[in-house]
Amino acid sequence: MIYSRFGTKLTLVSQGTDDAGQLCIKATCEGMDGERTYHRHELTADNGHTEIDAAIAKLPPTPKK
Secondary structure, eight states: OEEETTSOEEEEEEEEEOTTSOEEEEEEETTOOSEEEEEGGGEEETTHHHHHHHHHHTOOBOOOO
16 A cells, blocks of 8 residues: 555556656545645555555556646
């Protein structure tokens, strides 16, 4: 399970990069509407970094605007 740094359960949707070239992950938050954007360092997981990296690797790219 992937969580925000505040402990909210997340469902990862897609990955991309921001204007600075940093990895960004789009996710939905349990109990909230819409998608939010997170940087890799803002995520935590039950099984640590390995679980986060594996989940990110399976994500499709974020559509360009």
